[in-house]
Amino acid sequence: MSEGETSRNPPTPQPQGAQAAINHMLESKIDSLLWLTRMGTVIFTIFSMVPLFGINPYTSYQRALMSSAATSALRLHQRMPRIQFTREFGAMLLMEDSCHYLLYSILFIISYPITLSLLPVFLFAILHSVHYSVVILNKMGQINSARSLASAAENHQRNILKLVAFTEVFLMPITVLWLFSGKGSLLTPFAYYRFLTLRYASRRNPYTRNVFHEMKIFLEAFANTPGRNITLKNLCYKIINYTSYMAPPMAAQQ
Numbered sequence: 001m002s003e004g005e006t007s008r009n010p011p012t013p014q015p016q017g018a019q020a021a022i023n024h025m026l027e028s029k030i031d032s033l034l035w036l037t038r039m040g041t042v043i044f045t046i047f048s049m050v051p052l053f054g055i056n057p058y059t060s061y062q063r064a065l066m067s068s069a070a071t072s073a074l075r076l077h078q079r080m081p082r083i084q085f086t087r088e089f090g091a092m093l094l095m096e097d098s099c100h101y102l103l104y105s106i107l108f109i110i111s112y113p114i115t116l117s118l119l120p121v122f123l124f125a126i127l128h129s130v131h132y133s134v135v136i137l138n139k140m141g142q143i144n145s146a147r148s149l150a151s152a153a154e155n156h157q158r159n160i161l162k163l164v165a166f167t168e169v170f171l172m173p174i175t176v177l178w179l180f181s182g183k184g185s186l187l188t189p190f191a192y193y194r195f196l197t198l199r200y201a202s203r204r205n206p207y208t209r210n211v212f213h214e215m216k217i218f219l220e221a222f223a224n225t226p227g228r229n230i231t232l233k234n235l236c237y238k239i240i241n242y243t244s245y246m247a248p249p250m251a252a253q254q
Helices: 003-008 018-027 029-049 057-079 087-094 097-110 115-139 143-180 187-200 207-223 230-246
Strands: none
Touching: 018 029, 018 115, 029 057, 029 115, 057 097, 057 115, 097 115, 097 187, 115 143, 143 187, 143 207, 187 207, 207 230
């Protein structure tokens, strides 16, 4: 086709509307399923906090974690579609953030309920479902709504990821306290420690490492304040040294 013919025949505009959105969802089935499971996590988390329609909060708590586990399993299928029973495949699997949160969801499904454990999966579900919602809104012709939603997600993404990382770290002492209170099992803090080391060593998400680094700076500043009690100062440095000792090696990041 010549340049003149191209100018006389502009590209056909993409169809918009509810049917276009449905067609897109049918074409991208896994992405659509991910959007639905994430929305399920959001809805069931809200129901667990604010019981509506007579729904049992504990049932909603478990369903929120089940939806999160389904999301993580689907993401793993996208990232690593071919399963191999080798040590190398297992090592690669444990490096995936989706694997971390699949283990996280299963751990809290089988453990004594800790409501705070829903916060990370709730925030991740909101953050990631927004991206697909923007696509759907564009397909429906809601351009302004899509832009507003995308802008809001971009503006708050950093703060959301920092809050998720802080919650991940803060849950570690809570699992220990739950154990000593007689509500938790011995498995939970040990399994959660393993999850936390995986998050610390994450290749794609440095926020958990950053939280530990910021906590170290805060404790050092607190300990070195003039006139600080020597016992309190030594306790701060013991916490810093113990946490640094328990941190996983980062040579694999290079």
